[in-house]
Amino acid sequence: FGKSTLVAGWLSERGQPAAWLSLDQGDNDPVRFWTYLIAAIQAIHQEIGVEARQIISTPQLRSNELVAINLINEISQLPHALIVVLDDYHLIEAEQVHAGLSYLLEHQPPNLHIILSTRVDPSISLARLRAHSQLIEIRAEDLQFSIEETAILLNEKLDLNLRFEQIEALNSHTESWVVGLQLAALSLKGQSSYDTFIEEFTGGHQFVLDYLIEEVLVRLPDAQRGFMLRTSILERFCDKLCQVVTGDPASGQMLDEIRKSNLFLIPLDTHGRWFRYHHLFAEVLYALLEQDHPGEIEILHLKAAAWFEREGHPGEAVDHALHSGNMLQARGMFLKHWMSFLHRGEVATVLRWLEALPDEMKAEDPSLALAHCWALFLSWQNSEISLHLERADNAYNRLVDEGSLSSVQQGQIAAQLAMMRSVLARDQGDHASSVAHVEEATRLMPQDMVEGVGTVWNMLAAARAGAGDFEGAIQAYERGIALSQAEGNLIGAYGCTYGQVMYMLVQGRLNEADGLCLSSIDRAAREGHGDFPATGWLHIAMARVKLEQGHLDGAEVHLRDGLRIARPGGFSEAVRSGRYLSAHLAAAHGDLNAAMDIFHDTTRIVNAMDEPYLIGELNGQWIPVCLKAGELDAAREKLHTLKEKSLATQHANLLLWWRSLFPRLLCAEERYEEALTALDESIRHARAAHSNGELIRLLALRALILDALGDRMLARSAIREALALGAAEGYIWRWLDAGPGIEPLLRDQKNDHDTPQAFRPYLNSLLDACHSAFWESSQPQPGMLPDALTSRELEIIHLIGKGYSNPEIASELVVTLNTIKKHTSNIYGKLGVRSRTQAIARARELNLL
Incomplete structure (x- = not known):
């Protein structure tokens, strides 16, 4: 119905460039789809999609939602509208691509307009878009030619001088289909009687298509017809490729003649180098090739594969080798190129190639079975690896028994x-x-x-x-x-x-x-x-x-x-x-x-990868910030997830985070006895692993807990051991995880005459870091409510405002004096103050009192 022509003409009239992507079957690989889409956008806006291209190269990424988010954010910053055209979208069948595009459509910024040219309704939520008035649909009936438009095409543009009743009959027989009308016009030019020809065909689009294309092709010179049949195996072609495939040295001239004859040749670039046939036309050409020259198809594909490989297009080379049906050739070409595609993140392409190879071949070749294992591994489909690993193992053992492998091959496969x-x-x-x-x-x-x-x-x-x-x-x-x-x-x-x-x-x-x-x-x-x-x-x-x-x-x-x-x-x-x-x-x-x-x-990103270790890692990294912000509910929730993933994977990294963060949460909840019990177990593990860096963090927390429990002697002992571990190496940041309460303990240690002189420069550095972290960086903006204050800290600031002393507050809340001192230190840090007077003034400024 002229979908692509309509869009191209509309864009030309607007005088506005668009990101145009002509799709083919290979674009069902999500990585390839997004890569080509971003390339189309970058042809207009080079700055768009730099980070998105990095994201799509992540082979573990199962969902492309993050790519869409990145593009949405960058496109929304453009000062004007961006039009994206996805031509022949009906060729896309991959659910991952549909899901990614659906997300893009659901969250598209106002300045992004997407045009889908497709023969069938795409697998996206059209109903929702209609309901929100976000969809304009141009259907087949909208593209059908009226009698007047048909007359203009046939008589004014194609100079056929048909009578009105002939125009009306053609319009009816082709159901006003512009491709059918164009094919009919080409056929009419070779007819002695227009009336006889028009009366001879009726039926639906496929009948009209088959009938008219055959009518057009049968009147072509043999050389031109043969050229078109043989080049129909190609998704895209240029004159040099056509020369190799057809053996015709005048391929460039032949392409020019086909273009001038309006035989559905579509340019793919502005230089007139690359072309493709209209998809409907190509389908009929290929069907006729299978009918007339079935024995040539294998060699035609293999010639194309060799040319694409020489020219640096290995993906198309492997595709043509597979289409040739010569699976030995296809296997060899696959083994040469699959690894480079995995490195580029095109895992879905590698898996598609593997699916196209015969099962018996994959069962007999350990290299193919291992390639399948690596592709599954890099796409986080580890549960599917066992079958292919067993195949690889069996094939390897058989080849070893036969003596078919060199020592290098044997070592590499094993x-x-x-x-x-x-x-x-x-x-x-x-x-x-x-x-x-x-x-x-x-x-x-x-x-x-x-x-x-x-x-x-x-x-x-x-x-x-x-x-x-x-x-x-x-x-x-x-x-x-x-x-x-x-x-x-x-x-x-x-x-x-x-x-x-x-x-x-x-x-x-x-x-x-x-x-x-x-x-x-x-x-x-x-x-x-x-x-x-x-x-x-x-x-x-x-x-x-x-x-x-x-x-x-x-x-x-x-x-x-x-x-x-x-x-x-x-x-x-x-x-x-x-x-x-x-x-x-x-x-x-x-x-x-x-x-x-x-x-x-x-x-x-992490949820899209759906990998237990990565989910645990995310939560382990996140919890310290939740604790610093006083968001204990969020910290509990994330700690629960961390524990779940730690138990599921038994991975030492996750267990390390759990052993460090669980006591910290208990401490924040003032469950000091429980915190100390859990922490001592964590310290035992750290000592056994000789993890002195981790031990510094744990000992600082232990000192804080012991101080809250009133055991200042053991608290000082923990501080000194941590100082001994950290002084020579210069660790700073790990101490700050303990929170503002660590500062007075460090200051006491500095003021202690028994503290070794070698520790004093280190203590000065730690106290400077505490000042920066808990005073300067925590200074709230004027009039800004410090959400990080916990409910217990709010109780204490209210009592401070009423003039209660620390012992009186401890008695009122039924806690130890050391606990109140710890809370008071935290409050000072969060409010950005140094004294009770400043804390009361700041709390009143924030309407807390």
């Missing part, structure tokens, strides 16, 4: 089998077996496999960390760095560096972590890799080090550089870690609302 077994063991919470399998893989993997070596040592480190062997993880990361650097594998080297730094911080090796980051960043700069995307890992790691040292400005500089560098590379874990770090930096500056916003945004 190592991958062990890595996949490690993944399944980890998912079942069996971290000991997970470690054992990856350790086996390190022995089996050929050392000249560049990416394989980096991957296996990275997996070993992660497996050891999951089992709670943090020192072993550090050693594995160190080995991975050395091997990856020796082979020039920067992604492996820098990814392992990030992991090593994170566990060094847990283990109390802050100075080593600082030195490693600094030397790695310097080396990257010297070797010209400063802006290589993987280098972003190094800057984000350094940002975390700077935060631990209390250097917030330095942390922000490295974080900003790290995210800028890492985003184009699609390193989702780096970007996610950067988001968490951004939230903690915002909280450190007292901007709790900004921190909460970051966590809310990150929730969309």
Whole structure:
């Protein structure tokens, strides 16, 4: 019905550029769909979609909601309207693409207008859009030609000089369908009698289409007809590709003749290089090719596959190899290119190719079965891995028995089998077996496999960390760095560096972590890799080090550089870690609302990935900010989720967060005895793992709890042990997790004549950090209500306002004097004051009294 022509003409009349995306079957891969859509938008607005492209490269992302959110936010900032055209949307069948587009439509900003050109109603909620007057529909009946329009087309435009009754008959027979009318006009030009021709065909669109196209094609010269039939295998084509497929050196001239003859040739670019046939026309051409030349189809596809591969279009090459029906050729081309598509995040494309290969072939080839395992692993479909792992294992054992594998092949396949077994063991919470399998893989993997070596040592480190062997993880990361650097594998080297730094911080090796980051960043700069995307890992790691040292400005500089560098590379874990770090930096500056916003945004990413560990990680990162904000209900809810995911995965990282955060919540709820019991168990685990960095945080909290319970001697002992662990390394940030109540304990320690002189510079740094964190950054804006005050703190500020002393308040509320001192210190920090007089004045200013 001329859908595309209508839209193109309307846009031309408006004189307004549009982001135009012509869709095909390959665009059912969500990554490819969003990549091409963003590219179409960037042809008009280069600044739109930079971060969205990074997001879609995340292979674990099952939902594209976040991509839509990112585009919505950026498009809404444009000063004028943006028109997006999705042409031939009926070719899209993937539910993920429909869901992503539905979200975009449901939340589209007022300046975004989306035009769908489709033969059938799309799988989106049209009823809801109609109900909200957000939909304009142009249906087939709207596109049908009137008698007057048909007369203009046939007589004025195509110069047929038909009588009115002939025009009326053609209009009736074609049901006013413009494609049918155009085909009829082409057919009429070769007829001796218009009346006879018009009377010979009736019926629906498909009959008209088949009849008229055959009528058109039968009158073409043999060379032109053969050219069109053979090029109908191509979704898109240019003259050089047509030369290879058809063997016709005059393909460029042939294309020009077809274009001039109005034979439904559609240009795909403004340079007149790439074309495609109208989809309806192409379908009939291909049907005739199957009918007239069935024996040529395989070789035509294989020629196209070879050309696309030579020209750097491996996706189309694999597609044509599969369409050829020659599965041996298709298998070879798939094995050459599948890994690069996984690296780009096009997991759905790889899975589609695998589904097209015969089951018996996949069952006999361990490389194909392992490719299926990796694609499922990267799309978080681990529950589906077992079947394909069994196939790979059986095929491998058979080939070994036959002696068909070289020693290198044997080692590579066996190592991958062990890595996949490690993944399944980890998912079942069996971290000991997970470690054992990856350790086996390190022995089996050929050392000249560049990416394989980096991957296996990275997996070993992660497996050891999951089992709670943090020192072993550090050693594995160190080995991975050395091997990856020796082979020039920067992604492996820098990814392992990030992991090593994170566990060094847990283990109390802050100075080593600082030195490693600094030397790695310097080396990257010297070797010209400063802006290589993987280098972003190094800057984000350094940002975390700077935060631990209390250097917030330095942390922000490295974080900003790290995210800028890492985003184009699609390193989702780096970007996610950067988001968490951004939230903690915002909280450190007292901007709790900004921190909460970051966590809310990150929730969309994590929920879309639907992975228990990542959900636990999110909650573990979020709870400290909830506690700092005094949002105890939210903290309880998130702690419940963290506990649930910790028990489900048995992952040491989640258990570490749980053991640290559960006592903190109990402390915030003034359940000090319970908090101390839980905390002592956590300290026992930290000592057993030699996690001195974590121990600093736990001991600071223990001192706070003991002080609240009135045991000042044990509180001082805990403080001193934490000082001894942190002084040489310079840990700052971990102390602040205890809250404002830690400051008077540190000040008492400073004033104690028995405190070793070596601790005093460190104590001064800690007290300066406390002042910045609990006084300067918490200073409320004038007239702003401090929502962070808990109900108990509000009770206490009311009693302070009535002139009660601390002992009187303790008696009134039936709590210890130390508890009141702790609450009072928290109140001072939140109100940004230093004394009772200032607290009363500030509370009155805020209408609390």
